[in-house]
Amino acid sequence: MxxxxxxxxxxxxxxxxxxxxxxxxxxxxxxxxxPNLRETVTLITSVIVFxxxxxxxxxVLSGGRPTLILAEPFPGMPLQLTxxxxxxxxxxxxxxxxxxxxxxxxxxxxxxxxENQTRFFMLxxxxxxxxxxxxxxxxxxxxxxxxxxxxxSTYPLVTHAGTEAARKAGRxxxxxxxxxxxxxLLLALIWTWFLAGTLDxxxxxxxxxxxxxxxxxVLLLLFFFGVGKAxxxxxxxxxxxxMVAPTPVSAxxxxxxxxxxxxxxxxxxxxxxxxxxxxxxxxxxxxxSYLVAASILLxxxxxxxxxxxKARLAYSTISQLGYITLGALLGVTGILGGSLHIVMHAFxxxxxxxxxxxxxxxxxxxxxxxxxxxxxxxxVTFAAFTLGALSIIGLPPTGGMWSKWYLLQATLETHQxxxxxxxxxxxxxxxxxxLPIPLRAFFAKGNTDQTAGIQEAPLLCLIAISITSVxxxxxxxxxxxxxxxxxxxxx
Amino acid sequence: MIAANLxxxxxxxxxxxxxxxxxxxxxxxxxxxxxxxxxxxLLISYSLLQAVLTSGPISYAMGGWEPPWGIEYRVDAINAFxxxxxxxxxxVVMLAARTSVAAEIQEKKQSLFYTAYLxxxxxxxxxxxxxxxxxxxxxxxxxxxxxxxxxxxxxxxRALTAAFQYLIMGTIGATFILIGVGLLYMTTGTLNMLxxxxxxxxxxxxxxxxxxxxxxAVGTSLKLALFPLHLWLxxxxxxxxxxxxxFLAATSxxxxxxxxxxxxxxxxxxxxxxxxxxxxxxxxxxALLAIFAGSLVAIFQDNVKxxxxxxxxxxxxxxxxxxxxxxxxxxxxxxxHLFNHAMMKGGLFLALAAVCYSTGGTSIANFRGLxxxxxxxxxxxxxxxxxxxxxxxTVGFVSKWYLVLAALExxxxxxxxxxxxxSLLAVIYIWKLVEAAYFQAPDxxxxxxxxxxxxxxxxxxxxxxxxxxxxxxxNLTVSAAESAAAALLGTGxxx
Numbered sequence: 001m002x003x004x005x006x007x008x009x010x011x012x013x014x015x016x017x018x019x020x021x022x023x024x025x026x027x028x029x030x031x032x033x034x035p036n037l038r039e040t041v042t043l044i045t046s047v048i049v050f051x052x053x054x055x056x057x058x059x060v061l062s063g064g065r066p067t068l069i070l071a072e073p074f075p076g077m078p079l080q081l082t083x084x085x086x087x088x089x090x091x092x093x094x095x096x097x098x099x100x101x102x103x104x105x106x107x108x109x110x111x112x113x114x115e116n117q118t119r120f121f122m123l124x125x126x127x128x129x130x131x132x133x134x135x136x137x138x139x140x141x142x143x144x145x146x147x148x149x150x151x152x153s154t155y156p157l158v159t160h161a162g163t164e165a166a167r168k169a170g171r172x173x174x175x176x177x178x179x180x181x182x183x184x185l186l187l188a189l190i191w192t193w194f195l196a197g198t199l200d201x202x203x204x205x206x207x208x209x210x211x212x213x214x215x216x217x218v219l220l221l222l223f224f225f226g227v228g229k230a231x232x233x234x235x236x237x238x239x240x241x242x243m244v245a246p247t248p249v250s251a252x253x254x255x256x257x258x259x260x261x262x263x264x265x266x267x268x269x270x271x272x273x274x275x276x277x278x279x280x281x282x283x284x285x286x287x288x289s290y291l292v293a294a295s296i297l298l299x300x301x302x303x304x305x306x307x308x309x310k311a312r313l314a315y316s317t318i319s320q321l322g323y324i325t326l327g328a329l330l331g332v333t334g335i336l337g338g339s340l341h342i343v344m345h346a347f348x349x350x351x352x353x354x355x356x357x358x359x360x361x362x363x364x365x366x367x368x369x370x371x372x373x374x375x376x377x378x379x380v381t382f383a384a385f386t387l388g389a390l391s392i393i394g395l396p397p398t399g400g401m402w403s404k405w406y407l408l409q410a411t412l413e414t415h416q417x418x419x420x421x422x423x424x425x426x427x428x429x430x431x432x433x434x435l436p437i438p439l440r441a442f443f444a445k446g447n448t449d450q451t452a453g454i455q456e457a458p459l460l461c462l463i464a465i466s467i468t469s470v471x472x473x474x475x476x477x478x479x480x481x482x483x484x485x486x487x488x489x490x491x
Numbered sequence: 492m493i494a495a496n497l498x499x500x501x502x503x504x505x506x507x508x509x510x511x512x513x514x515x516x517x518x519x520x521x522x523x524x525x526x527x528x529x530x531x532x533l534l535i536s537y538s539l540l541q542a543v544l545t546s547g548p549i550s551y552a553m554g555g556w557e558p559p560w561g562i563e564y565r566v567d568a569i570n571a572f573x574x575x576x577x578x579x580x581x582x583v584v585m586l587a588a589r590t591s592v593a594a595e596i597q598e599k600k601q602s603l604f605y606t607a608y609l610x611x612x613x614x615x616x617x618x619x620x621x622x623x624x625x626x627x628x629x630x631x632x633x634x635x636x637x638x639x640x641x642x643x644x645x646x647x648x649r650a651l652t653a654a655f656q657y658l659i660m661g662t663i664g665a666t667f668i669l670i671g672v673g674l675l676y677m678t679t680g681t682l683n684m685l686x687x688x689x690x691x692x693x694x695x696x697x698x699x700x701x702x703x704x705x706x707x708a709v710g711t712s713l714k715l716a717l718f719p720l721h722l723w724l725x726x727x728x729x730x731x732x733x734x735x736x737x738f739l740a741a742t743s744x745x746x747x748x749x750x751x752x753x754x755x756x757x758x759x760x761x762x763x764x765x766x767x768x769x770x771x772x773x774x775x776x777x778a779l780l781a782i783f784a785g786s787l788v789a790i791f792q793d794n795v796k797x798x799x800x801x802x803x804x805x806x807x808x809x810x811x812x813x814x815x816x817x818x819x820x821x822x823x824x825x826x827x828h829l830f831n832h833a834m835m836k837g838g839l840f841l842a843l844a845a846v847c848y849s850t851g852g853t854s855i856a857n858f859r860g861l862x863x864x865x866x867x868x869x870x871x872x873x874x875x876x877x878x879x880x881x882x883x884x885t886v887g888f889v890s891k892w893y894l895v896l897a898a899l900e901x902x903x904x905x906x907x908x909x910x911x912x913x914s915l916l917a918v919i920y921i922w923k924l925v926e927a928a929y930f931q932a933p934d935x936x937x938x939x940x941x942x943x944x945x946x947x948x949x950x951x952x953x954x955x956x957x958x959x960x961x962x963x964x965x966n967l968t969v970s971a972a973e974s975a976a977a978a979l980l981g982t983g984x985x986x
Contacts, residue, residue, distance in 0.1 A: 145883040
């Protein structure tokens, strides 16, 4: 009895949650010869992990900030887990979408006859563990450690196919992510340590008054370009390159876990290292936010030119990540909007990727121009795609509206009319590159010879798509939970 | 009785064991002796470090002749730490040696290998313990001569030219050191290091002292393979037997760095070396060149042993960069990297020995498909490589953290950026191996490769494990490096 209570203590739950997927990875390796058993391990672990996150969320909502020091490699700079509202949001998203993606992945990997499935599911579980580590990180140093581990653990998933193209994509992936993190982010980290003597996350920041505004501006730039996972142009190329991976990887890791780890880091830096007020006062902030705005618009424009569905979605992600990066620069309301956008974009984009994968498995199509008339053959997939697209655009009745609402409010509060216009134009561009896809599928007259015989995607894929697309709508009606967490973070 | 004589036994035991190993004639017996001696010296150096950290420096008068007249063995925080590095590496390498040496060296030459190893160990330990400047030269020659033998035992015939090249360069270096020591003896009339330091303090204007300084700077730089005096190193590491490469790569340049620290910090004093003489700026420039030249050349190597050899040149650059700041943090970074690099490079060279054992070579082509056939060896290489790159939770990260911090403390922004950019070059040459091992299929008709035996894997993983462990728990290494750095900066500055 006491032992079980100890195990359920929030401080202990965090490492337990991190270790469970690692144990699962080992079990997946062991049960590799029996695919059904292997998949059972994945599903059960992912559900347990999500269920264990719920008491943690309750703890955080009631004001608790469970903390656990794992080791202290440097004096005063421990490897530390601390759960706070922003991390809770990220952990819940990753923890909720892992079981769903697992259901989807089983259907996809089997339907698509992928090789090395044991390795795939093993590495996937490890990547989830590291992602949750990012969410639980109690200081910037720990966050950096998990950030780097995330790059390394997802690299073999990107290169899963083992082909020359996958290898080249892997080089771009690793080159940009490791390159920016070592050259800029690590420098920023050591510099921060040098200035502030700590890397703890303290509400209001730790850098106020430690250096001249000009120096802090350089530091801010180092952070924003050092977090390559946020895919701020010109360090965005790794994300389209990563699309060579199997679709479940693109869906959960490269639309949610990895990219959100990037913008999550930026939100944390903004909130707990610089402090929103300090950032607003820096001379470089305006310049940087215009740069982000340019990244948002350019990525949208590039997305319009892409005929490959996954590539278009990748550029759409780059553009959407810009929203959150922008939020990190726009004070507390911006951070609130950015945090909500992590949630809304996660559900919207994962739906779109699920749909893209379903189309690939069912119809073997990758190009948008080949989709004419497919809507009638795959109505569930394309209906879900439409809902996901609406949420990305930010239209009711989908959750995407709320995050965009707060982001727009933040631009008004800071009197940044250019940024306001950017967000509005970007929404129009979203419509232009996303909605034609389902319109084409439903209304364009396809070549009946080519679409003949095509059926809906595997059932497991459809279940996953349905859940995420329904969530997009549900978030419109019930955003309170996430709003509460996000506003706790900025309060 | 034994406890009091530990500093002497540290050197005497391997020295006496060396001829014994030759007389045993059988490779297996010589190996047992060498292993035993290595373990004993590990125990001695560990107890010495404990004694020094708890109760301060130990002075031992050789033959009862009191310093400064007799030869003094003096163990303080810094050389106790280096002794530990050398004897740890010696022990782990000897654990792996039986299998690898039996495969690479003819039976009748095996006892010769262990004899040379024991001599080299005695020499390296001797250089480190002695408090006598001329004695440093004597042990330097012992270790160098035995190193030439170790290198020439390589099965490739190019090992002979490599050994000869090293002989020439090494002798030049040793001669420069001898001239430097001779000039110092001429001006101060003493060979005891502490005595010398005290008498040198008022002589900073002396031309002779400055000339001695220059000779020692060049001599030690040659020995520690500071760019552009590194030319002997790549061939020596490449063609030596795998075990010799592993032992030398992890120890000999480290000991040379120690000698340099001793001369410039303890004897000349930090003020003379870095304020009166422009050592800081010279070392900084050469160190940065070493980092970039070494890493860039490493990228284009086809033989992985040579690749790691050039990487070693770059890593020496990191150590010397830390030294060039002549600050507490800079020295901590340098001394930490001494230890950390010994762990990761030792582990990597042992893994290469396993690759060589199983595939018969160490070129990139030998690595194709090893991800599947030798998973444990390859995983060790990947982890060691990540440590070279400086990924967090590895020792490489710890060194890099302190090094960049030291640069920022001095306000050397460009240097901090260059250090980080340099570590990105390591990504490229390590990833060459990763791609060959995990993405390329072995050549058609190549022999089927099996995972290396446990006798090679275990020692490899001891060092690789250490390079992870000490990346997470830095208590021992950082505190030892901090007290060593404080000792180096403390003596010489104050009268």
